[in-house]
Amino acid sequence: xxxxxxxxxxxxxxxxxxxxxxxxxxxxxxxxxxxxxxxxxxxxxxxxxxxxxxxxxxxxxxxxxxxxxxxxxxxxxxxxxxxxxxxxxxxxxxxxxxxxxxxxxxxxxxxxxxxxxxxxxxxxxxxxxxxxxxxxxxxxxxxxxxxxxxxxxxxxxxxxxxxxxxxxxxxxxxxxxxxxxxxxxxxxxxxxxxxxxxxxxxxxxxxxxxxxxxxxxxxxxxxxxxxxxxxxxxxxxxxxxxxxxxxxxxxxxxx
Numbered sequence: 001x002x003x004x005x006x007x008x009x010x011x012x013x014x015x016x017x018x019x020x021x022x023x024x025x026x027x028x029x030x031x032x033x034x035x036x037x038x039x040x041x042x043x044x045x046x047x048x049x050x051x052x053x054x055x056x057x058x059x060x061x062x063x064x065x066x067x068x069x070x071x072x073x074x075x076x077x078x079x080x081x082x083x084x085x086x087x088x089x090x091x092x093x094x095x096x097x098x099x100x101x102x103x104x105x106x107x108x109x110x111x112x113x114x115x116x117x118x119x120x121x122x123x124x125x126x127x128x129x130x131x132x133x134x135x136x137x138x139x140x141x142x143x144x145x146x147x148x149x150x151x152x153x154x155x156x157x158x159x160x161x162x163x164x165x166x167x168x169x170x171x172x173x174x175x176x177x178x179x180x181x182x183x184x185x186x187x188x189x190x191x192x193x194x195x196x197x198x199x200x201x202x203x204x205x206x207x208x209x210x211x212x213x214x215x216x217x218x219x220x221x222x223x224x225x226x227x228x229x230x231x232x233x234x235x236x237x238x239x240x241x242x243x244x245x246x247x248x249x250x251x252x253x254x255x
Contacts (some may be wrong), residue, residue: 021246022126023074024229026134027253028236029059029066029121035253036069039084043072048088051099063116068102070123070253071112075104077251078125088112101190113190113242120236128245131190133183137171137237140178147178154205155181162209176211176239183241184228191243193226211239218250 044052048068055061068088076083086107092100104110111130114123118136142150151159159181163174184204188194194202204223211232218231229248230241242248 022124022128022130022242022244022248023077024122024124024132024242024248024250025070025074025077025253026120026122026238026240026250027066027070029063029116029119031253032066032069032121033062039082040069040072043084043087044068045087045089047090059119063119063121066121067114067116067123070121071102071104071114071125074123074125075107075110075112078110078127101192111244113187115186115190115240117238120238122240122242124242124244124248126244126246126248129191130242130244130248131187131192132240132242133186133190134238134240135179135183135186137176137179137239140175142182148200150185150199151178151181152200152203152205154203158205158209171213173211176213177209179239180209180211180230180241183239184230184243187228187241187243188226191226193243 052061052065055064071088072083072086075086087105088102089105090099090102102112102114104112109127110125111128112123112125113130113132115133116122117134117139120134120136122132122134124130124132147156159174159177162177163172181204184207185194185199185202188202189196207221207223207228213234216233216235218229221228221230226243228241228243229250231250232239
């Protein structure tokens with residue numbers, strides 16, 4: 001069942017972090033780096049620095065660093081502590097490598113998530129499980145032939161119906177609709193409810209697929225046990241989604 005909670009512009013949802021149980025921070029990666037002080041940079045671990053140096057593309061490196069720095073800021077906004085007190089670590093359950101779901105060292109009661117794409121970064125912190133994902137409109141993560149591993153039959157029917165709509169802003173409606181499904185399910189992966197191998201086992205066809213590209217918007221919807229906060233930003237050409245326990249607030253880094 002779909003339960004719209006509210007719909008507003010992104011700016012109307014920006015407010016005091018103390019009023020909410022969870023925080024989602026989103027901003028231009030360049031702006032995040034411009035507003036980073038030396039104390040924040042010193043909290044980057046050797047592993048984070050090594051991973052950043054491994055990027056050959058400067059923009060990819062910047063996006064990676066912005067995401068990891070935003071995790072610390074989200075935790076700081078939620079707790080009132082300094083961002084420089086938090087250390088981000090990652091560990092892959094499959095291969096043991098320094099990637100996968102992030103966590104904060106020495107803070108087992110805080111849950112974090114991060115995402116970045118083409119010059120924009122997002123991070124979330126909550127006292128319960130949380131997941132966040134953003135995608136740039138030009139990025140389609142899977143080919144048409146792979147839709148079956150992502151979508152249920154009911155979701156694919158909705159996607160096919162969107163294909164008949166008129167394109168907007170140079171984008172096909174079914175492309176935007178698929179990205180909406182994708183960020184919802186990817187956020188569930190980061191939440192811990194799904195894996196990339198089980199995306200098609202959860203049906204979210206009861207959620208709305210209206211995707212206006214004319215204005216920025218944000219809405220709250222729910223499906224089964226999950227509560228989603230999702231948004232669209234035409235200026236940055238971004239679709240985003242967060243899922244978490246309890247109330248989650250979206251906060252933008254000043255442009």
